[in-house]
Amino acid sequence: MVKTPIRETKPANSAPPSDSRQRVSALFKGLQDEICQGLEALDGQEKFQEDSWQREDGGGGRSRVLKGGGVFEQGGVNFSEVWGKDLPPSILVQRPEAAGHGFYATGTSMVLHPRNPLIPTVHLNYRYFEAGPVWWFGGGIDLTPYYPQVEDVVHFHQTLKDACDRHNPNYYNVFKHWCDEYFYLKHRKETRGVGGIFFDYQDGQGQLYRGPDANGSAAQLSQSLGDQESRGWEELFTFAKDCGQAFLPAYAPIAERHKNTEWSDRHRDFQLYRRGRYVEFNLIYDRGTIFGLQTNGRTESILMSLPPLVRWEYSYNPEPNTPEAQLYDIFLKPQDWLGNPPSV
């Protein structure tokens, strides 16, 4: 019996519906609204201020910032929708089929810097691209605690896994590993935090992992799973929606749990120091930041992710047997948070 190669039985990257751009941008605008409302309720003190902006080369967005709140020292939630002639080289390397075509991109992104060092920083970004013959969804959510709390991390990951499991039993596992690999500071040999999920170039075809690191564990896992069942545009649209909507239930209970906990200068110093890693990641590695700066995006909106106050300290090392050391030893390395959570 001759076995047909699996990839040939799959449909090509199917055409999106004719109103795809309107539907995705409405989804991402709605997500921005929903998240801002939820965060204002959580903050209890300040509201988001909005700036609408136009991009000279096509498109625009609305940036919302909350400053000096009860919970959030600073939080930014952006929506943007841009189009233009050529995708930047950093994307064309991964999507050569898009070369020579105009592009359309829309997305929602968010970074929250809480004041209380016991509340983790968190990031969300979902985006959608069309360029000539190709379209894809990408994005993720990841958590960056300053002080180690296993219970928080398990809750965060479980909420994201539940959203993933409604769509594909393999999503969480692959996208969790992809997240650990993507939010990694190579020059520090540290993960940015405890991860979450991350995916890119999801167009419904073949393997789940479509990233640059063919030897990483996300790639190997994806390969071992083989090609997925055919996933059309509608399915991935709904998946992106569910992931976005998982954010508030994943994060709000963690912030609620710690928002009234007292903290000291020691906590604050460590928080400001660790925020430096956030800056390093976003400016050196982050795909969204680099895309924005390369396409003449609105700098203030792109760099809204940077923390309001940051410290660097030459040659800092946490003292052994402290919560700070525990963060480094356990929480800044990939862990199987749901299958085999570390005992601390």
Added chain:
Amino acid sequence: MVKTPIRETKPANSAPPSDSRQRVSALFKGLQDEICQGLEALDGQEKFQEDSWQREDGGGGRSRVLKGGGVFEQGGVNFSEVWGKDLPPSILVQRPEAAGHGFYATGTSMVLHPRNPLIPTVHLNYRYFEAGPVWWFGGGIDLTPYYPQVEDVVHFHQTLKDACDRHNPNYYNVFKHWCDEYFYLKHRKETRGVGGIFFDYQDGQGQLYRGPDANGSAAQLSQSLGDQESRGWEELFTFAKDCGQAFLPAYAPIAERHKNTEWSDRHRDFQLYRRGRYVEFNLIYDRGTIFGLQTNGRTESILMSLPPLVRWEYSYNPEPNTPEAQLYDIFLKPQDWLGNPPSV
């Protein structure tokens, strides 16, 4: 009369002396010593602490940091000497002749973050490379004031020009423009500060400007000057030495002039905000930082350039007719500081 093309009359990139590496590394070590002594005298309170380190793939260095001083909130002066198999791609683009050859690189780099916002931040870096058939010197010095003081800037530029003029009447002019173009934050449309001098890939051949921007004013100026008189290894070695030794006379008088001037929270807030631009430049654009991180350099030494405390503020704009606005309007744009200084 037939005019021989100038380039053909020039010698090829002449071989360096047999003890080139020892001589340059001794020069750069000596420069580190000299600068540290001068800065300790200026600071009057704290001393540099040294860490020696070895690089796994070849070489090492000595990092010196002064923290919490009378003048300097943080200052770092590094010496390093590294070697290995391949130069990173970012350099090979500019020096394709080096591909496939082992490399040797040594250099001194320094960044000072004074506490008093009336004293500018300053940076110095001089470096030397050998790789197969090629060798070159590179580096520069540039000044980043927080509050506008024309007198300081003129003194700084004049001291650097004097050092340049002892070697070639065109150096200052070309390297000053190169500096303005190199220390430029494209995403902010701002220079990093008031510049100084910057050069790279100086191997004694042809045109002075050897950078990537063929349409920039440094490139055009260099082109209009034609090929330079032959400059051998010894001449460029002495030039690098003179540039390094120009640092203390260029900077120390500026720091002395302001170190006892009172400053307020307003000055401090603005300084912390502007330090954010230093971080953005170093992590997004700086060749030395990227080289270090790409070659598995010692991260703590490379990122010693980052300020001890930094602020980001969404959508900050200085109020019109303030010193802060003057900084943006005049000091963060290229100026002819010596020929036609702005009147403020």
